[in-house]
Amino acid sequence: QVQVVESGGGLVQAGGSLRLSCAASGSIFSINAMDWYRQAPGKQRELVAGITSGGSTKYADSVKGRFTISRDNAKKTVYLQMNSLKPEDTAVYYCNFSIDSGNYYYRERGDYWGQGTQVTVSS
Numbered sequence: 600q601v602q603v604v605e606s607g608g609g610l611v612q613a614g615g616s617l618r619l620s621c622a623a624s625g626s627i628f629s630i631n632a633m634d635w636y637r638q639a640p641g642k643q644r645e646l647v648a649g650i651t652s653g654g655s656t657k658y659a660d661s662v663k664g665r666f667t668i669s670r671d672n673a674k675k676t677v678y679l680q681m682n683s684l685k686p687e688d689t690a691v692y693y694c695n696f697s698i699d700s701g702n703y704y705y706r707e708r709g710d711y712w713g714q715g716t717q718v719t720v721s722s
Contacts, residue, residue, distance in 0.1 A: 608716030
């Protein structure tokens with residue numbers, strides 16, 4: 600069993616900052632890519648940022664220079680530092696992990712989603 604739990608959302612004024620966290624637990628052999636997505640009301644879910652097991656990062660154009668993704672492999676956790684927030688950043692934010700569950704002798708790869716955390720930026 601693998602669980603992925605997010606934390607850190609909330610209400611903030613435009614220009615403010617928030618830090619999201621997402622931690623995995625359970626029968627985990629290794630964690631590959633860790634991504635953050637968001638979904639605003641009436642819109643499709645979109646990729647915000649991603650980080651590979653090697654530490655390479657990617658960002659949506661709309662958040663470049665404002666958001667920073669990082670990971671702590673020992674804690675099985677990914678972070679999203681969000682600065683200079685704008686009202687258009689308002690959305691439910693989801694983390695997604697690509698995880699090899701199991702052990703050295705047998706493992707399966709799957710995608711695991713967090714439950715989502717609301718970020719609201721007021722103007």
